Amino acid sequence: MKNSQSNKICTRCVADTTIPNISFDKEGVCNFCYLHNEMEKEYPQGKIGAQKLKEIVQEIKNKGQGKKYNCIVGVSGGRDSSFLLYMAVKLGLKPLAVHFDNGWDSPIAVTNIKKSLEKLKIDLETIVVNWEEFKDLQISYLKASVPDAEIPTDVGILGTLHRVAIKEGIKYILNGHSFRTEGVQPLGWTYMDGKYIVAIQKKFGKYPLKTYPNVNLSDLAEVTWQKIKTVPLINYVEYNHTKVQKILEKELDWTYYGGHHQESYYTNFFQSYLLPKKFGIDKRKIEYSALIRSGQMTRENALLKIKTAPVPYEDEMINYVISKLWMTRSEFNKIMALPAKTFHDYPTYYPLIRAFKWPMKMTYKLNLFPKLLYQKLFPKG
Ligand SMILES: [Zn+2]
Numbered sequence: 001m002k003n004s005q006s007n008k009i010c011t012r013c014v015a016d017t018t019i020p021n022i023s024f025d026k027e028g029v030c031n032f033c034y035l036h037n038e039m040e041k042e043y044p045q046g047k048i049g050a051q052k053l054k055e056i057v058q059e060i061k062n063k064g065q066g067k068k069y070n071c072i073v074g075v076s077g078g079r080d081s082s083f084l085l086y087m088a089v090k091l092g093l094k095p096l097a098v099h100f101d102n103g104w105d106s107p108i109a110v111t112n113i114k115k116s117l118e119k120l121k122i123d124l125e126t127i128v129v130n131w132e133e134f135k136d137l138q139i140s141y142l143k144a145s146v147p148d149a150e151i152p153t154d155v156g157i158l159g160t161l162h163r164v165a166i167k168e169g170i171k172y173i174l175n176g177h178s179f180r181t182e183g184v185q186p187l188g189w190t191y192m193d194g195k196y197i198v199a200i201q202k203k204f205g206k207y208p209l210k211t212y213p214n215v216n217l218s219d220l221a222e223v224t225w226q227k228i229k230t231v232p233l234i235n236y237v238e239y240n241h242t243k244v245q246k247i248l249e250k251e252l253d254w255t256y257y258g259g260h261h262q263e264s265y266y267t268n269f270f271q272s273y274l275l276p277k278k279f280g281i282d283k284r285k286i287e288y289s290a291l292i293r294s295g296q297m298t299r300e301n302a303l304l305k306i307k308t309a310p311v312p313y314e315d316e317m318i319n320y321v322i323s324k325l326w327m328t329r330s331e332f333n334k335i336m337a338l339p340a341k342t343f344h345d346y347p348t349y350y351p352l353i354r355a356f357k358w359p360m361k362m363t364y365k366l367n368l369f370p371k372l373l374y375q376k377l378f379p380k381g
Helices: 031-042 046-063 079-090 107-120 131-143 151-168 194-204 217-225 241-252 265-279 284-293 299-307 315-324 329-337 350-355 357-365 371-377
Strands: 071-074 095-101 124-128 172-174 229-231
Touching: 031 284, 071 079, 071 151, 079 095, 079 107, 079 241, 095 107, 095 151, 107 241, 124 151, 131 151, 131 194, 151 172, 151 194, 151 217, 194 217, 265 315, 265 329, 284 299, 350 357
Parallel strands: 071 095, 071 172, 095 124, 172 229
Antiparallel strands: none
């Protein structure tokens, strides 16, 4: 039996002690709620948010004058990226849509992308990953036994956006992340960097990475040198899931796929099977907590939902993932049974990042480094 101490849950949201580095104040409010309050100050809504958004949009327009595109939007067919694209067009921007095709898109996602682009008259650049190489990297991450098994996609998306921005001379990448609906993933649940990718593939993979769009230090240096900025546009506007979905369905003939990040078969497997089954990680706690803080869900409802299993997974889905990765069931079972590890067990840039903690604090205070990223990398407590 776990004692009540080990099961402590925030009195404001539903974040609990299964989350690494969580801490609580005297009233039992967690550090993630405090982080949310900080973010609210950083990205205000209402009049001030509208003014800030206006200034950013003007800046993007000025910098991209005379160009065919003035910003890039990464699209997945999911709600956030579809809305971001819609919003960019409504604000009078000229986005180029970019899609990282990792081979796992669901048919609904593909149709959503196609319809949105047609309706909004936006050009699309798709980067199709080398499947043999990518599949091998995904298997390597499963063998590494870390909860970061989805970062080959996340890093691949980032690397693709960087490459297209550099190639096309576009200075702004719009970001569809909303802290009000998605929250901030704790470091122990998601960590990503390019060195980590290379290290895992070297240790567990069959092939070296030749075409995979990785993001290593030299890529980051190039992006900084070229003054390519990432703008979290959605954070400046009211972002309500129900309202946004209605707009997308009406305006873009968009279809809901049934859950957060369920637009990809692998993400579905990752969030509803691998993470909860193997690592005891239920990411809904982060998402629901964010929705509670932004008034889009009640705490009672979230607590009730969390009691039920994460998105019910189907055997069919697991079999599909196993067969697509060309594994046998027994190979897969062996991987599932491996003891859980973390990114601290492998070479990453993290020790280097830690060594630069103070300079980074200075740079975020000077608004040169995202405060959110700093707070994620150096959690309090
Ligand atoms: Zn909380």
